[in-house]
Amino acid sequence: xxxxxxxxxxxxxxxxxxxxxxxxxxxxxxxxxxxxxxxxxxxxxxxxxxxxxxxxxxxxxxxxxxxxxxxxxxxxxxxxxxxxxxxxxxxxxxxxxxxxxxxxxxxxxxxxxxxxxxxxxxxxxxxxxxxxxxxxxxxxxxxxxxxxxxxxxxxxxxxxxxxxxxxxxxxxxxxxxxxxxxxxxxxxxxxxxxxxxxxxxxxxxxxxxxxxxxxxxxxxxxxxxxxxxxxxxxxxxxxxxxxxxxxxxxxxxxxxxxxxxxxxxxxxxxxxxxxxxxxxxxxxxxxxxxxxxxxxxxxxxxxxxxxxxxxxxxxxxxxxxxxxxxxxxxxxxxxxxxxxxxxxxxxxxxxxxxxxxxxxxxxxxxxxxxxxxxxxxxxxxxxxxxxxxxxxxxxxxxxxxxxxxxxxxxxxxxxxxxxxxxxxxxxxxxxxxxxxxxxxxxxxxxxxxxxxxxxxxxxxxxxxxxxxxxxxx
Amino acid sequence: xxxxxxxxxxxxxxxxxxxxxxxxxxxxxxxxxxxxxxxxxxxxxxxxxxxxxxxxxxxxxxxxxxxxxxxxxxxxxxxxxxxxxxxxxxxxxxxxxxxxxxxxxxxxxxxxxxxxxxxxxxxxxxxxxxxxxxxxxxxxxxxxxxxxxxxxxxxxxxxxxxxxxxxxxxxxxxxxxxxxxxxxxxxxxxx
Numbered sequence: 001x002x003x004x005x006x007x008x009x010x011x012x013x014x015x016x017x018x019x020x021x022x023x024x025x026x027x028x029x030x031x032x033x034x035x036x037x038x039x040x041x042x043x044x045x046x047x048x049x050x051x052x053x054x055x056x057x058x059x060x061x062x063x064x065x066x067x068x069x070x071x072x073x074x075x076x077x078x079x080x081x082x083x084x085x086x087x088x089x090x091x092x093x094x095x096x097x098x099x100x101x102x103x104x105x106x107x108x109x110x111x112x113x114x115x116x117x118x119x120x121x122x123x124x125x126x127x128x129x130x131x132x133x134x135x136x137x138x139x140x141x142x143x144x145x146x147x148x149x150x151x152x153x154x155x156x157x158x159x160x161x162x163x164x165x166x167x168x169x170x171x172x173x174x175x176x177x178x179x180x181x182x183x184x185x186x187x188x189x190x191x192x193x194x195x196x197x198x199x200x201x202x203x204x205x206x207x208x209x210x211x212x213x214x215x216x217x218x219x220x221x222x223x224x225x226x227x228x229x230x231x232x233x234x235x236x237x238x239x240x241x242x243x244x245x246x247x248x249x250x251x252x253x254x255x256x257x258x259x260x261x262x263x264x265x266x267x268x269x270x271x272x273x274x275x276x277x278x279x280x281x282x283x284x285x286x287x288x289x290x291x292x293x294x295x296x297x298x299x300x301x302x303x304x305x306x307x308x309x310x311x312x313x314x315x316x317x318x319x320x321x322x323x324x325x326x327x328x329x330x331x332x333x334x335x336x337x338x339x340x341x342x343x344x345x346x347x348x349x350x351x352x353x354x355x356x357x358x359x360x361x362x363x364x365x366x367x368x369x370x371x372x373x374x375x376x377x378x379x380x381x382x383x384x385x386x387x388x389x390x391x392x393x394x395x396x397x398x399x400x401x402x403x404x405x406x407x408x409x410x411x412x413x414x415x416x417x418x419x420x421x422x423x424x425x426x427x428x429x430x431x432x433x434x435x436x437x438x439x440x441x442x443x444x445x446x447x448x449x450x451x452x453x454x455x456x457x458x459x460x461x462x463x464x465x466x467x468x469x470x471x472x473x
Numbered sequence: 474x475x476x477x478x479x480x481x482x483x484x485x486x487x488x489x490x491x492x493x494x495x496x497x498x499x500x501x502x503x504x505x506x507x508x509x510x511x512x513x514x515x516x517x518x519x520x521x522x523x524x525x526x527x528x529x530x531x532x533x534x535x536x537x538x539x540x541x542x543x544x545x546x547x548x549x550x551x552x553x554x555x556x557x558x559x560x561x562x563x564x565x566x567x568x569x570x571x572x573x574x575x576x577x578x579x580x581x582x583x584x585x586x587x588x589x590x591x592x593x594x595x596x597x598x599x600x601x602x603x604x605x606x607x608x609x610x611x612x613x614x615x616x617x618x619x620x621x622x623x624x625x626x627x628x629x630x631x632x633x634x635x636x637x638x639x640x641x642x643x644x645x646x647x648x649x650x651x652x653x654x655x656x657x658x659x660x661x662x663x664x
Contacts, residue, residue, distance in 0.1 A: 098565040102572050103659050104588055106614025149583050466640045
C-alpha cells in the first residue's frame with residue numbers, strides 16, 4: 001500500500017515538474033508570451049534584474065534587444081541601433097562608433113570600448129544605472145578630455161561631473177548649447193519682445209505633399225450630407241458634429257479616410273474602429289514616428305499591447321490606470337481637439353508635482369488668455385508646448401513644423417528643451433537658470449530661478465580675455 | 474532639403490570612389506604610397522573645387538551667402554575644413570581600408586591638433602618643406618599603418634582671413650600659399 005502511495009506521489013511530482021518546465025520554457029521561447037497575461041510571469045522570471053526607465057516597458061519583449069538566444073554583443077548593438085539610429089542622427093551624435101574606428105583614437109578605445117552602446121548603457125543592473133539610464137563612471141569625460149590640449153584653462157577646477165552639470169556638454173547630443181551660442185545670447189532679456197511659440201502649418205504643408213491623396217480628399221469643406229460612410233454607419237448627431245468641426249472635415253477628409261480601405265473589386269472595406277496609430281499614419285507619418293519612439297507608443301512599436309498609465313513608473317492617477325495609449329486616447333476619435341490634447345489629456349493621467357502645479361503657473365494663465373482669444377496664437381504655454389513641442393523637422397515631404405510626439409526628445413537632459421521651446425519666449429540665461437532649479441520645475445515655474453548657472457558668464461569672460469590678449473601689441 | 478540631399482549624395486559618391494580605389498589598390502598590387510597619393514589627389518581636388526567654386530565665389534566674389542562654422546544655426550555654407558571632415562566621417566561609415574583627417578599645428582579646434590608622434594613629425598615636416606609629402610609607418614592599437622601627411626595650403630583669401638581672425642586661432646599671421654596644416658592619411662599594412 002505504502003509502495004503504491006509512493007508511486008502516485010512520484011507520478012504527481014513528475015507531472016508537476018514537466019508542467020513547470022513546459023510553462024517556463026513556453027514563457028522563454030514563445031514570443032507571444034510577452035503579451036499573454038498567463039505566460040508573462042513565466043517570461044518575467046528570466047529577467048536578470050530590473051531594466052531602466054528607458055526600456056522597462058518593453059523588457060518582456062526580450063527579442064527586441066536579444067534578437068536571438070545567446071546572441072553576442074554585435075547582435076545587441078544592432079538592436080540598439082535599430083531603435084536609436086535616427087535619434088542619434090538627428091542629434092548629430094558627437095561620439096559615433098565610427099569616431100572610435102579611427103586609428104588615432106586607438107588609445108582611447110583601449111580605455112573604454114565606446115563603439116558599443118552597452119559599455120555605458122548596461123541594462124538589468126538597477127543599482128548601477130544613473131538618472132540618464134547609463135552606468136558610466138562620473139569621470140567618463142575626463143578619461144579622454146583632461147589633457148592640456150583638451151581642457152580649457154577656465155574648466156580646470158571643475159568637478160568630475162562638471163562637464164554636463166551646467167548643460168553645456170552631452171556625450172551624444174551637443175545641439176543645445178555651445179560657446180558662441182552662449183555669447184550670442186549673453187544679453188538676452190528674461191522675456192523676448194515677441195514671446196510666441198511656432199505655429200502649426202500642416203494645412204499648408206499637405207498641399208505640397210507629393211503623397212497626399214488630393215484627388216480623393218480635395219481641399220474642400222464637407223457637409224453632413226456628404227458623408228461617405230455606408231448606411232447605418234454614420235454615427236450619432238454629436239459624432240457628426242464633432243467631425244464637422246475638425247480640420248479633417250474642413251479639408252475634405254471624409255469618413256472613409258480613416259475607416260475604409262479599397263477592396264479588391266473596387267468596393268470599400270469598412271472598419272468600425274480603425275486601429276490607431278495605423279489609421280492615422282497615412283497622413284501623419286512624422287507624428288506617428290515620434291509617438292512610437294516615445295514612452296507613450298514604444299510598446300506598440302515592439303508589437304506589444306498598448307502602454308497604460310497603470311504600467312508607468314511615474315505617479316499616475318489611479319482612475320486612469322487602464323487607459324490604453326494610442327492617438328485617440330489624447331486626441332479622441334472624431335473630435336481630434338488639439339487644445340484638449342495639449343493640456344487636459346496629459347493631466348487626466350499624470351499625477352506628479354510638476355503636472356499638478358501647472359494650473360497655478362503663469363504658463364497656464366497665458367494659455368487661458370490665448371484660448372479666450374485675449375492673446376495671440378502661440379502665446380499660451382501648454383504641457384505639449386514643452387513636452388511635445390512644434391519643431392521644424394525633416395520629413396519625407398520636406399522640412400516642416402511637426403509636433404514632436406516623442407515626449408522624451410526634449411526631456412533628458414532638460415537643457416535640450418532650451419532651444420526647442422524655452423527660447424521662443426525667454427532669454428538663454430534665464431532659461432538655463434530655470435531649468436537647473438529643481439524646486440522651480442516642481443512648482444511648474446511659478447517664481448524666479450533661485451540659482452545661477454555661470455556658463456554664459458564664463459563664455460563672456462573668456463571672450464573678453466581672448467580679445468584683450470589679441471589687442472595687446 | 475534638396476541641397477543637403479545633394480551634398481549627402483555627393484559625399485557618398487566620393488566615398489564610393491575612394492573605397493573602390495582602396496579595393497582595386499590591393500587587387501593590382503599598388504603600393505600603400507601610390508594608393509595614399511591617389512586618394513589624396515581626389516580629396517585635394519574636391520577640396521579645391523568646393524573652396525573656389527562654392528565658398529569663395531558665393532561668399533567673397535558674388536556675396537550671395539556666407540560660410541560659417543555654425544552653418545546650421547546661421548543658415549550658411551559649411552566651411553571647407555568642415556566639409557572635408559564631414560566627408561571623412563561619411564567615408565568612415567562604409568568602413569573602408571583607410572582613414573583620413575585634417576590636422577594642424579595651429580588648429581582652431583584643439584581636437585584637430587597632432588596627437589601621435591608620427592602626426593607631429595609629419596605636420597612639422599610638411600610645414601618646413603613646402604611641396605614635399607611625408608611618409609612613415611606607425612603602430613596604433615597593435616595595428617601597423619602606412620601614414621602619409623600632405624601639406625594643407627591656404628589657397629584662397631577666405632582661408633587666411635578666417636584663420637587669422639578666429640578668436641581660437643593660435644596663429645594670426647597666415648598668408649596665401651602658407652602651409653596651414655596637413656591631411657593625415659592612414660592605410661593599415663600587414664607586418
